[in-house]
Every structure is written in C-alpha cells, then in structure tokens.
Amino acid sequence: MDSERKILSKTSRPSLIDAFLAGTFTIIVIGLIYAVLCRVYHSLKRIDSSPLAPFIILIPAVFVGFWVYRKEKARFGKNPDLEQGTMEILTVEAYKAIKVEEFEDEGIGFYLDIGDGKVLFLQGQYLYEYEDEHQFPCTRFTLTRTPHTSAVFDLRCEGDYLPPIHTNPPFEVKDYKNDQAPYDGQVLNVDFESLRK
Numbered sequence: 001m002d003s004e005r006k007i008l009s010k011t012s013r014p015s016l017i018d019a020f021l022a023g024t025f026t027i028i029v030i031g032l033i034y035a036v037l038c039r040v041y042h043s044l045k046r047i048d049s050s051p052l053a054p055f056i057i058l059i060p061a062v063f064v065g066f067w068v069y070r071k072e073k074a075r076f077g078k079n080p081d082l083e084q085g086t087m088e089i090l091t092v093e094a095y096k097a098i099k100v101e102e103f104e105d106e107g108i109g110f111y112l113d114i115g116d117g118k119v120l121f122l123q124g125q126y127l128y129e130y131e132d133e134h135q136f137p138c139t140r141f142t143l144t145r146t147p148h149t150s151a152v153f154d155l156r157c158e159g160d161y162l163p164p165i166h167t168n169p170p171f172e173v174k175d176y177k178n179d180q181a182p183y184d185g186q187v188l189n190v191d192f193e194s195l196r197k
Contacts, residue, residue, distance in 0.1 A: 088147040092120060097137035097162050098195055103170035109184075110137050110164070113192040121182040122152065130157060137162040145185050152185050168197040 092114055100109035100123065108131065109123030130136030140159030145152045175181040182188060 086147065087144050087153065090143045090145070091140070091158075092143060093140055094120070094137060094159075094162055095139075096192060097164045098192075099164040099167045101167065101170040103172070103181075106171075111168075111188075111192065111195045112137060114187075117189060117191070119188045119190055119192050119195065121184070121186045121188060122155075123182075123184045124152065126152070126155065130155065134161045137164065143185070166196045168195070 092112070094112040094114055096113040098111040100111065102108050105125070107123055107125035108127050109121060110127070112120045112122065114120050127136060135157040136155070138157045138159040139162050140157075142154075142156045142158060143152055144154035171181040
C-alpha cells in the first residue's frame with residue numbers, strides 16, 4: 001500500500017536533509033579549524049579580506065555532505081520491504097517471558113516463549129509505555145512489522161498481562177560485536193529456559 005511504502009521509505013534511505021546536516025556540521029568544523037589556523041599564523045586580516053574565504057569553507061562542506069549522502073544510500077541498498085510496500089501482521093500467543101534490562105538507549109527487551117521451541121525477541125523504547133501500564137508482556141498480541149527486516153511498526157496487546165519469570169542484565173558491547181544479541185522482532189530456535197542469565 002502507498003501509505004506503508006511512505007513509512008518504510010523514511011526508514012530505508014537517507015534524505016537530502018541528512019546531506020544538508022552533514023554539510024552544516026562540516027561547515028562548523030572547518031570554520032573552527034579556519035579560525036584557529038588564522039589565530040595561530042596571525043593572518044586573520046589578510047585571509048578575511050579575500051573574496052574566496054567563504055568558498056574555502058563552503059566547497060568542502062558541500063562535497064563532504066554529498067559524499068555522506070551517497071555512502072549512506074549505498075549502504076542501505078535495495079530494500080525489499082520498500083519495493084513491495086507491504087507489512088506483515090502476526091498474531092502471537094506467548095506462554096512465558098524473560099525481561100532484558102536496557103543497554104544504553106536500545107530500550108528494554110523481552111524473550112517470549114511462543115511454543116514449538118521458538119522464542120520471539122522484542123526490544124525497543126516503544127515497549128516502555130506498554131510495560132508501565134502492565135499491558136506487555138501479554139499472553140496474546142498482534143505485531144505489525146516488515147516481512148524481511150522484521151522492523152516492528154505497531155504492537156497491539158489483546159491478552160492478559162504476563163509477568164516476566166526472570167530479569168536478565170543488559171547486553172554488553174561484546175554481545176553486539178559477536179552477534180550474540182538478537183534484534184527486535186527476531187525469532188530464535190532455542191530452549192527458553194537457557195536464556196536466563
């Protein structure tokens with residue numbers, strides 16, 4: 001759908017605003033370097049009198065901004081979710097939950113036993129509102145997410161509150177570096193009880 005494609009496009013590629021911000025940041029940095037060098041070499045008057053002085057700052061900023069934009073665009077590449085413009089809606093039954101404390105600003109996380117040896121992991125700041133009101137974790141909920149990248153766009157609680165049976169400490173930097181920390185929306189084939197830390 002067009003509305004879904006618009007939402008996905010905002011999270012799938014950098015915008016011209018990103019390039020503008022990168023350029024602005026570069027202007028500030030180069031401007032500071034420019035001012036420091038002028039003071040160091042006692043040539044502030046002579047350089048300021050040159051009509052090319054503003055371009056000394058502006059031209060590198062434009063090039064760096066454009067470079068950042070192109071690099072980010074290439075990094076994202078083609079997004080199958082964006083091309084298809086569709087969302088996946090899942091209704092999930094949960095039987096047990098383990099809470100994971102927040103790491104930096106990643107948000108809290110939950111391992112959810114969804115049966116058949118499968119565990120769903122959800123993590124993000126969007127979960128705080130539900131947890132504060134004792135709505136989540138819950139025994140039944142509906143997720144709206146992208147089918148390929150599993151990015152969660154909506155969570156609707158429909159069952160009873162499911163208190164976590166255990167709380168794990170937050171993940172560490174090494175867990176992220178070694179791909180030991182699951183991502184939001186990932187389904188794991190693992191024994192649920194082994195996830196207690």
